[in-house]
Amino acid sequence: MKRKKSEIVDGAEFFQDFSYIDDQKVFEDFVDELLLDERVGIDTEFHRERTYFPSVALVQIAHTKGISLIDPLKVDLRGLSKLLNSQVLIVMHAASQDLEVFQHACGVVPKRLFDTQVAAGFLGMSTPSLSALYEKQLGILIKKESRLTDWMARPLSASQLEYAANDVRYLLQVYDQISTDLEDRGRVTWVEAECSILLEKEKRRRIPEEAWKKIKEGKNLRGNAQNNIRALAAWRETKAAKLNIPVRYVFPDIALVAIAQQEPKNLNSLEAIRGVETRHLKNSFPKEIFAELKLAKELEPLPKKVKQDQDKSKDLRAGVALVSAWITQAARQLDLDPAILGTRSDVEALVRGDSDARMSMGWRNEIVGESVKELLKGEAALAFDGEAGLVLESRKKR
Secondary structure (H helix, E strand, C coil), X not given: CECCCCEEECCEEECCCEEEECCHHHHHHHHHHHCCCCXXXXXXXXXXXXXXXXXXXXXXXXXXXXXXXXXXXXXXXXXXXXXXXXXXXXXXXXXXXXXXHHXXXXXXXXXXXXXHHHHHHCCCCCCCCHHHHHHHXXXXXXXXXXXXXXXXXXXXXXHHHHHHHHHHHCHHHHHHHHHHHHHHHCCHHHHHHHHHHHHHHHHCCCCHHHHHHHCCHHHHCCHHHHHHHHHHHHHHHHHHHHHCCCHHHHCCHHHHHHHHHHCCCCHHHHHCCCCCCHHHHCCCHHHHHHHHHHHHCCCCCCCCCCCCCHHHHHHHHHHHHHHHHHHHHHHHHHCCCHHHHCCHHHHHHHHHCCCCCHHHCHHHHHHHHHHHHHHHHCCEEEEECCCCCEEEEEXXXX
């Protein structure tokens, strides 16, 4: 269904320059056409308030011939896997949640990804929204009135469709402009590396055995309680996925942590635990909880972390402060978002000498690796440059 070039709806002008695809055969032919493009811009609209997996309601695609909106309530999105698995570059903005949508709906994530929000960080912008990126890079303001709309409703209104189309309307134009800037600065490979990390993270998003790490209070448990929370969190993650409900609907964090600590042996003791409600006891959950507590005793304990002695801990804090200051300065000099160059946890890992520290590898190491080594060895020092900045001064003996 092709919309007219321009319409006046409720006194507002809409471009309506897109096709709306709700037929399977048309959709499959469209995907085949996309395989001829070098790059396409993609965005999604979805809901997940009451589900474990995101429920995709619309897919917007910008391509060489215009904009197309795909209705996933009428077509099988698995056909998009052919595009995602191809060499066509998939351009997205803030792609993390969209990647989750495609992993669930299509079973794959893009082989080649360019995230414009990530790329903007390499041009000095700090995680800009898409509208902010359009305004800064292209001087274009777009309407955002339908952001909190019900995307599962049908038919979608003219304003909803306009909003959806706007999310990809200028995406390829922004990509072209950012790519040129990155090329001029020699940072294309940096962005490619970060986008590859995004794709790898998505592939590891839901590993049940690692679910306990997402529970804040669970990280502080030790001994039997730690094994208990590992088993319980893995069970909850698997159960939520099977039922397609949020994990909190299975058991809230507070209840899971208390169960791990108290190890209830029967329904009465389970019911008395904070966070456990009557609805949690009207199904097979209690029986499964008790079974998981038994299985937890067979888990191999986690490797013990080597505790830093007090003097070394103080040295670490000093090193982190020093390196953080230099990284902030380096980001300023290179016009980078400091958070992309290194977070505090990245800095701590580098100062500790962790073998897998992000800042000791790849482009980050190229930028700050050697200077940080010199700082930590006492072979360099930081000083004010007289203009509210810092300079690295060598202290090596000549």
